[in-house]
Amino acid sequence: MKKSLTSLIAFMMLLSLILAGCGSSNEGASSEEGQSEEGGVTEITLWHMEEPPNRVKRFNEVIEAFNESNPDVQVKAQVQSWDDAYSKFPAAIQAGNGPDLLFAIPDYTTLLKQLDVVQPVDDIVEKLNEKHGFIDASLAPYQYEGETWAVPVFGMVQALWYRKDLFEAEGLEAPTTWDELLHAAEVLTKDGQHGIALPASKSMATDQVLYSFMVAAGAKDLIDADNNVTFNTAETVKAYDMYQQLLEYSPRDSNTYQWGEPQAQFNSGRAAMAVEKGQYLAPFESESGQPASELGVVPMPVADGGEAGSIYYSNGIMVLTDDAKKQEAITEFFDYLYEPENYAQFVNAEPGLFLPVTQSGFDSEDYWNDPIIAQYEEQVQVLLEASENGALFGFTDGVASNIGKVAGPNFIAQTLEQVIINGMSPEEAVEWGQQQMEEATK
Amino acid sequence: MRVFKWIYGILLVLLIVFPFYWVTISSFKVPDQILQPDLWPKAWTLQHYRELLFDTPYLLNLKNSLIVSFGTMIVTVMIVVPASYAIYRMEFKGRNFFYKLILATYIFPAMLLLVPVYQLMSKVGLVDSLWSLIIMNVTFGAPFATWLMSGFFKAIPKTLDESAAIDGAGTMRILFQIILPLIAPGLATIAVYAFVVSWTEFTFASILITSDEYKVLPIGLSQIMGQYTVKWGWTTAGAVLTLLPVLIFFAFAGRYFVKGLTEGSVK
Numbered sequence: 001m002k003k004s005l006t007s008l009i010a011f012m013m014l015l016s017l018i019l020a021g022c023g024s025s026n027e028g029a030s031s032e033e034g035q036s037e038e039g040g041v042t043e044i045t046l047w048h049m050e051e052p053p054n055r056v057k058r059f060n061e062v063i064e065a066f067n068e069s070n071p072d073v074q075v076k077a078q079v080q081s082w083d084d085a086y087s088k089f090p091a092a093i094q095a096g097n098g099p100d101l102l103f104a105i106p107d108y109t110t111l112l113k114q115l116d117v118v119q120p121v122d123d124i125v126e127k128l129n130e131k132h133g134f135i136d137a138s139l140a141p142y143q144y145e146g147e148t149w150a151v152p153v154f155g156m157v158q159a160l161w162y163r164k165d166l167f168e169a170e171g172l173e174a175p176t177t178w179d180e181l182l183h184a185a186e187v188l189t190k191d192g193q194h195g196i197a198l199p200a201s202k203s204m205a206t207d208q209v210l211y212s213f214m215v216a217a218g219a220k221d222l223i224d225a226d227n228n229v230t231f232n233t234a235e236t237v238k239a240y241d242m243y244q245q246l247l248e249y250s251p252r253d254s255n256t257y258q259w260g261e262p263q264a265q266f267n268s269g270r271a272a273m274a275v276e277k278g279q280y281l282a283p284f285e286s287e288s289g290q291p292a293s294e295l296g297v298v299p300m301p302v303a304d305g306g307e308a309g310s311i312y313y314s315n316g317i318m319v320l321t322d323d324a325k326k327q328e329a330i331t332e333f334f335d336y337l338y339e340p341e342n343y344a345q346f347v348n349a350e351p352g353l354f355l356p357v358t359q360s361g362f363d364s365e366d367y368w369n370d371p372i373i374a375q376y377e378e379q380v381q382v383l384l385e386a387s388e389n390g391a392l393f394g395f396t397d398g399v400a401s402n403i404g405k406v407a408g409p410n411f412i413a414q415t416l417e418q419v420i421i422n423g424m425s426p427e428e429a430v431e432w433g434q435q436q437m438e439e440a441t442k
Numbered sequence: 443m444r445v446f447k448w449i450y451g452i453l454l455v456l457l458i459v460f461p462f463y464w465v466t467i468s469s470f471k472v473p474d475q476i477l478q479p480d481l482w483p484k485a486w487t488l489q490h491y492r493e494l495l496f497d498t499p500y501l502l503n504l505k506n507s508l509i510v511s512f513g514t515m516i517v518t519v520m521i522v523v524p525a526s527y528a529i530y531r532m533e534f535k536g537r538n539f540f541y542k543l544i545l546a547t548y549i550f551p552a553m554l555l556l557v558p559v560y561q562l563m564s565k566v567g568l569v570d571s572l573w574s575l576i577i578m579n580v581t582f583g584a585p586f587a588t589w590l591m592s593g594f595f596k597a598i599p600k601t602l603d604e605s606a607a608i609d610g611a612g613t614m615r616i617l618f619q620i621i622l623p624l625i626a627p628g629l630a631t632i633a634v635y636a637f638v639v640s641w642t643e644f645t646f647a648s649i650l651i652t653s654d655e656y657k658v659l660p661i662g663l664s665q666i667m668g669q670y671t672v673k674w675g676w677t678t679a680g681a682v683l684t685l686l687p688v689l690i691f692f693a694f695a696g697r698y699f700v701k702g703l704t705e706g707s708v709k
Contacts (some may be wrong), residue, residue: 047652049669051665052673053498078652079665088649091557095564097652260672268477287674289474309553355668 042329046317047089047099049082050349058349066336073329075101086408087113093117093320100321101330105313106141107394109149111404112318119319119327120147124334132338133359136316136364144399150316151334154347154354157312157387159213160386162296163288166193166272174298178216178242181273181301185249188192188272195249197262197271200420205258206413209275210391212310213239214412217303220391223406225398227441232434238303240426244419255420275300275310278352278383281376297379299386312390314357340364348373352380355387402441409437462685469678476674490675491683499654500680503662508687510572510647510658511640514579516637519629521580522587527617530595531603544585548654552582552645560649573605574650575658579640587632595621596630630695641688659684 014108048059056079078099080089081366085108093115094100104112112118125139125148138152160181162174166188176182185195199205214220219235247254251265263280265271274280284295300310319330336342338358344366347354351372358360362384367373373380393412394403406412415433418424424432468476469490471483494500528534529541538578559578560569568574598621606616622629643661651657657665666676 014551050669052671053666053676054666056665057497080652081648081661081664082669084648088560091560092564092569092652095561095569097569259670260667262670264477264674277670283473283671283673286473287477350670381639425487 040072042073043325044073044101044321044329044333045099046075046101046103047080048077048103049080049085050103050352051079051081055349058345062337062342062346065342066333070329070332070336073332075333090115090186091344098320099249100319100323100326101333102320103153104150104316104318106150106316106392107403107407108338109142109316109318109409110394110399111403113149113401117320118149119322119412120149121151121319122148123149124319124331128334128338128358129329132340132343132361135314135357135359135387137312137387138357141395141399142316144401148372150318152314152316152357153337155312155314155357155387155390156353157355157383157390158208158275158277158310159297159299159383159386160275160301160363161280162273162298163266163269163290164294164296165290166269167296174278174296175301176298177301178303178306182242182245183275187247189249192270194251194265194271196246196273196275197257197265198246198250198254198275199257199259199262200243200247200250200254200413200416201256201258202410202413202417204407204410204413205259206416207393207407207410208311210239210243210416211391211411212275212300213243214393215309215311215389215391216300216306217242218306220307220309220393221397222393222412223397223400223403223437223441225400227400227402229406229434229437229441230397231437232430235306237426238306240419240430241413242303244426247420255417270291278355278380279350281352281374281379282350292375295376295379297382299382299389307389309389309391310386311392312387313392315354341366343367344370350420352376352383355380355383400441405440406437409436409440411440459664465678465681468674469682471675473675476678485667489637490679494676494679494683498666498676498680499657499662500659500683502655503543503657503659504683504687506572506656507641507659510575510579511637513572513576514583514640515633517576517580518587518593519583521584522591522632523622523625524617525584526588526591526595527621531600531621532613544588547582547585553651556645556649559646563650570652570656571650572656575640575643575647578646578650579636579643582591583636583639587635590632590635591625591628594625598624634695637691638688 046063050056050059057075059077063077067074089102090112093112093268096115109118125134127401128134128151129139134152135155138155139148142148142150142152152194160175162184167174169183170187172184173180175184186385188195192392199209211220213221214236217235217239219233219239222231251257251271253261259276259279262271262274262276263283266274266280267284269288280295280297285292286292288294299308302308319327319329321327336358337346340360341364343356343358343361344364347356347361347367348370351370356364356367361367368377394400394406411433414436415429418429419426466484467481470486470488471478471480472485472487472489475484529537529544563574568577602620603616605621611619625670642660644664647658647661651661663677663680666673666680
């Protein structure tokens with residue numbers, strides 16, 4: 001007994017030593033991060049929230065290539081989660097553990113700006129714009145209060161995806177109006193198949209798809225530059241009414257759907273349509289067993305009296321450091337990143353989902369030579385066309401500095417929940433949504 | 443009546459086992475079949491496992507999870523055993539208060555502590571260190587484990603301690619030579635509990651770790667699932683491989699765990 005006890009204690013001590021070893025190596029790594037310069041090398045920490053391994057790998061390849069060609073600068077990318085962006089990031093930044101560069105979407109920039117750490121990037125943007133030409137829609141949401149608060153890096157737009165095989169079987173054409181969309185959804189719902197798959201959970205996925213319907217209904221102005229909420233309009237009610245009708249042809253568990261589930265229903269052939277961004281390209285052939293040519297996409301169908309368009313937003317990179325040496329290094333990094341061959345490699349980390357935001361990027365052969373982009377060139381052209389009519393809530397009627405307070409709690413999706421869970425009419429729900437948004441943005 | 447028992451039993455097993463079966467079987471389906479509701483794959487592939495192991499940081503995440511889980515397990519046992527001994531066997535002022543205080547730690551939801559814990563860890567330089575996860579897992583796991591040990595200590599007659607003391611044994615000797623062997627199932631119980639708690643912990647792991655090289659499995663798997671789109675093959679293969687270490691651990695220590703739960707604290 002004594003022997004086994006001694007062995008147990010020895011084993012525990014050994015493991016403790018191993019763990020202690022792991023701990024000390026970690027501490028070493030942590031302490032290095034705080035240093036801006038070591039041996040003449042300027043270290044830049046970049047946080048991005050593009051978590052899938054293929055995106056991480058591609059971003060790292062571009063960054064490593066930059067580091068190799070610029071030995072005086074070392075950019076270190078760290079992957080974070082959007083789930084932590086609203087809780088962890090502000091705490092980390094205020095505790096001095098934040099990054100020098102941080103990925104953002106427009107409404108997130110308005111929130112983070114309130115911490116007084118976001119640096120204007122007008123000089124960087126002006127220089128890049130002269131050389132590469134930013135698409136206006138990508139830049140505008142980051143320009144307010146006389147400054148530019150992030151460098152747009154790639155755009156995303158929603159469109160209506162449809163299964164050509166299922167449409168052809170019913171003799172249907174791709175819908176361009178809401179009447180055609182509703183008709184197609186009705187006809188295609190049969191024998192365990194659904195006409196469309198829509199998210200209806202309290203999530204950003206639902207917010208975005210619903211907003212595309214709002215844009216198409218003519219209700220894109222949800223809040224103005226003075227943070228006056230203009231959500232409760234006849235057009236918004238029309239969008240919710242349409243969404244409610246379409247949910248009749250969407251799977252019964254749609255109220256749990258976020259990003260992945262509609263795509264799974266679509267690729268498995270159990271749903272004929274879905275509204276989403278360009279992430280539908282890459283896995284279509286392998287998951288559906290159908291050739292790439294069977295993947296149909298058209299711009300968002302338009303309501304009577306509505307306007308062509310859908311949600312479009314650019315992801316940007318914010319500069320959080322005010323260290324002059326680091327800012328100089330960051331400028332070098334951006335110069336490198338937007339060179340067409342590097343930019344094409346970066347943007348095609350997720351081909352089709354990430355769209356170029358510079359003219360030189362659009363024109364680059366490297367972009368179009370990506371295997372997925374080349375295979376789905378026709379579909380990518382539709383997405384680029386849809387980008388021209390893109391809109392983003394909070395940035396259509398000037399820039400609403402409080403839009404983050406509407407986007408964060410998913411009020412657009414919550415309003416839908418009032419219809420499908422609490423049984424409110426679209427009119428009542430939209431009125432409820434208006435009140436919630438007003439309260440949040442006071 | 444017997445038939446109903448069987449039907450009920452089979453239904454219960456199906457209810458519990460089916461999700462695991464479905465995930466496992468899906469992980470072996472070829473990509474164009476993975477979204478089809480077939481109960482048996484039409485064609486088998488190891489593609490998802492190969493990609494998971496070689497195209498994702500799964501193995502790195504696995505290594506980190508093993509370090510954190512075994513670390514948590516060891517530290518928890520080292521803290522809980524003397525703590526339980528003191529609370530359940532020794533007489534001192536405020537003993538009841540400490541016993542109740544341990545359970546009171548459960549009134550704080552982890553979410554409320556996120557920001558203060560982050561700031562604290564930042565001040566002591568433990569952000570982005572596996573030690574921070576071990577500390578947090580022990581902090582949240584040790585109180586319940588201490589409470590879990592009460593049944594085991596109560597099951598051992600105090601006369602044993604007294605006899606040993608009369609024979610000249612000191613407190614530490616009584617603990618290590620007399621009590622410890624008798625509470626072996628209890629040790630296994632808290633070891634398994636600490637391991638499983640830290641194996642699945644997500645919240646603090648997502649907050650306290652920023653570098654890819656220290657990310658643990660729950661975080662790694664959520665990244666593999668992807669934003670905007672889900673890699674179903676990697677997700678199902680990852681789920682199966684993540685379950686395996688727990689199953690292996692349970693195969694060795696599970697019977698003590700069950701025995702511990704039924705014979706220990708419930709008594």
